[in-house]
Amino acid sequence: MEAQRNNATVATARAIPVFLTLIVAYTSYVITGPLAIQYLLDSTGGAPRRIALGLAIPIAYYLLLLPVGITYLRLLIVVWRQPGYVPTGSPRDGTEVEPASGIEEFWQRDVFACDARGLPIWCSICNNWKPDRAHHNQDVGRCTMKMDHFCPWVGGIVGEKSLKFFVQFNFYSFLLCAYGMSVLAYFVAERKRGANLDVHWLVALGLAAFFTLFTFGIVANSIWMVFRNVTTIENIDAESRTMLLAVLLPPTMQGMELNGPPPPPRAHLSYDRSPARSGDSGRPLTSDIDDPSHSTYFITLQGTRLPRRSSIVPYQDRIWKGTISYPLHLRTDRPPLPAPQPRTFAILETLPGMNPWDLGSSYLNFKEVFGYSLGEWLLPIRHSPCCDHSSLVSYFPLGPDFQELLVEAGLAPRPSFLPPRESYHQADDMGSATSRKRRRKRKRRLNEGWQNGERPDGWLSEKEARRMRNNTRKSMHGAPPGLDVLR
Numbered sequence: 001m002e003a004q005r006n007n008a009t010v011a012t013a014r015a016i017p018v019f020l021t022l023i024v025a026y027t028s029y030v031i032t033g034p035l036a037i038q039y040l041l042d043s044t045g046g047a048p049r050r051i052a053l054g055l056a057i058p059i060a061y062y063l064l065l066l067p068v069g070i071t072y073l074r075l076l077i078v079v080w081r082q083p084g085y086v087p088t089g090s091p092r093d094g095t096e097v098e099p100a101s102g103i104e105e106f107w108q109r110d111v112f113a114c115d116a117r118g119l120p121i122w123c124s125i126c127n128n129w130k131p132d133r134a135h136h137n138q139d140v141g142r143c144t145m146k147m148d149h150f151c152p153w154v155g156g157i158v159g160e161k162s163l164k165f166f167v168q169f170n171f172y173s174f175l176l177c178a179y180g181m182s183v184l185a186y187f188v189a190e191r192k193r194g195a196n197l198d199v200h201w202l203v204a205l206g207l208a209a210f211f212t213l214f215t216f217g218i219v220a221n222s223i224w225m226v227f228r229n230v231t232t233i234e235n236i237d238a239e240s241r242t243m244l245l246a247v248l249l250p251p252t253m254q255g256m257e258l259n260g261p262p263p264p265p266r267a268h269l270s271y272d273r274s275p276a277r278s279g280d281s282g283r284p285l286t287s288d289i290d291d292p293s294h295s296t297y298f299i300t301l302q303g304t305r306l307p308r309r310s311s312i313v314p315y316q317d318r319i320w321k322g323t324i325s326y327p328l329h330l331r332t333d334r335p336p337l338p339a340p341q342p343r344t345f346a347i348l349e350t351l352p353g354m355n356p357w358d359l360g361s362s363y364l365n366f367k368e369v370f371g372y373s374l375g376e377w378l379l380p381i382r383h384s385p386c387c388d389h390s391s392l393v394s395y396f397p398l399g400p401d402f403q404e405l406l407v408e409a410g411l412a413p414r415p416s417f418l419p420p421r422e423s424y425h426q427a428d429d430m431g432s433a434t435s436r437k438r439r440r441k442r443k444r445r446l447n448e449g450w451q452n453g454e455r456p457d458g459w460l461s462e463k464e465a466r467r468m469r470n471n472t473r474k475s476m477h478g479a480p481p482g483l484d485v486l487r
Contacts, residue, residue, distance in 0.1 A: 006139045013139075013152040017076060020153065023207060027180060028065065030204035032058050035187060039198075057183055064176040071169040072154075074380040078165060079156035084145035084387070086134055089127035099328055102129050107246075107326035107343055111356075111394040111402070114246040118324030118347045132395040133160075133357070135233055146386065146396075149232040160387050164369055165380045167222045174215035181208035226369050227362035229399070230355060240352050244321065246345040247406065254344050319409045321347040348409050356402035368397065 040054030106112045106120040113132045121130040126143045135147040146160035158166045184205040325344045368386045370377045389395050406412040
C-alpha cells in the first residue's frame with residue numbers, strides 16, 4: 001500500500017503561518033503607530049505627551065517579540081524539513097519468508113513494543129517497522145517518532161524533534177500576547193473616559209486576548225503531558241490503555257520455551273564484587289548496556305526454571321502472553337560468519353494505565369524533553385535528549401512502571417518500596433478507577449540504576465552473563481581469593 005497524503009490539509013496548514021505572521025505584523029503596527037507614536041508621543045486628541053511610556057512600551061514589546069520569532073523559525077525549520085519521519089520501505093507482496101529488513105534494530109535491544117506475535121509493530125502504509133511510540137499520520141502519510149499531533153499552526157507534525165520548540169514558541173507567545181493585552185486594555189480603559197476611541201486598539205486587544213488564552217491553554221496542557229511523559233495521542237486513553245512489550249528474558253531462561261509464566265523470583269541476590277564487575281575497572285565496555293554498575297535487576301536462581309501452567313503472582317497470567325526467539329531466520333546468502341546469539345523475549349501486556357516510559361518524576365520527564373540546563377530550557381538550539389536512540393536497552397528510557405510490570409510478571413523480585421501483594425491486590429482489579437487512583441497516589445521511588453533513565457540495576461545482558469561465567473571459571477581454577485560470584 002502506498003503512502004497516502006492529504007495534500008489539501010497540508011497546503012492549508014502551510015498557509016496558516018503566513019496568516020499568523022500577518023496578525024503579528026498588524027498588532028505590532030497598532031502598538032507602535034496608533035498607541036506609542038500617535039497617542040503617547042504626539043499626544044493626539046489633547047492627551048498629555050508621555051515620552052517615557054511611548055518609548056518603553058514598543059521597546060519591551062519588540063524584546064518579547066524577538067524570542068517568539070526565533071522559536072517559531074526554528075520550529076518551522078524542523079517541522080517542514082525533518083520532524084522525525086520513520087523511513088519508508090519497499091512494498092511487500094506477502095510471499096516473503098524472511099521478515100523485512102530493519103527488524104534487527106528491535107531485537108538487538110532489550111525491550112521494544114510489539115504485537116501479539118512478539119514482532120515489532122508493522123506499518124502497512126510506510127512498509128516499515130514502527131519504533132516505540134511512533135504513529136502514522138494520514139495528513140502527511142508518514143510515521144513519525146514519538147508523534148504528538150498534527151498542528152495546523154505550524155503546518156506539520158509535532159513530534160520528538162519539535163515538541164520542545166513547540167512549547168517554547170507557545171510560552172514566549174503567551175508572554176507577548178499577555179503583555180500586549182495588558183497594555184492595550186489599560187489604554188482602552190483610559191481612552192473610554194475621553195472621546196475618539198481608536199478602533200485599531202479594540203481589534204488588537206481582541207486578538208491579544210484570544211491568543212493569550214489560546215497559548216496559555218496549549219502551554220499548560222503540553223507541560224502537564226511532559227511531566228507525565230505522554231504524548232497527545234497516548235493521553236487519549238491513558239487510564240485504560242494497554243500495550244505489548246517484548247522483554248529480554250534473564251540468562252537463566254534464555255532459549256526456554258515457556259507455556260506459562262515463570263515462578264516468582266527470590267528476593268535476595270549475591271552480588272559479584274570482582275574487579276571485572278566493579279565501576280573502577282579500566283577495561284573498556286563493549287557497549288552502553290555492558291555497564292558494570294547494572295547488576296541487580298534480573299535474578300539468577302538455583303536450578304532450572306520449569307514451565308508452569310498456573311501462576312502465583314496476581315495478574316501474572318494476564319500479563320504473560322508467550323515468548324519469541326530471535327533471529328527468526330538466518331540468511332543463507334551471507335558469508336560463513338558465526339551465527340548471531342539467539343535472544344528469547346517474553347511478550348508482556350502492561351496493566352491498564354501503566355506507562356513504561358514515565359520515569360517516575362516530573363522533573364526527570366521534563367529533562368527528557370527540554371534538556372539538562374537552563375539554557376536548553378529557554379533557547380531553541382538543541383533537540384530533546386529523548387531524540388537519542390543509541391541505547392541498546394530500549395528506544396526510550398524506562399521507568400518504575402516497567403519495573404512494576406516485571407515484578408507482576410514474575411521476572412523480578414518485589415522492591416521494598418512496593419506494598420505486599422496481598423494488600424496491594426486485595427479484592428480489587430487493576431483496571432478499576434479506584435485502583436488506578438491508588439497507583440497514582442503511591443509514592444514513586446527510583447532504584448539507583450534508574451537515574452537519568454538508564455537501565456535498572458541488575459539487568460543481565462548476554463555479555464554480562466558471559467563475564468559472570470568467566471569469573472566463576474577463574475575462581476574454580478585458582479583465581480585470587482575474594483571474588484564473589486552469583487550462586
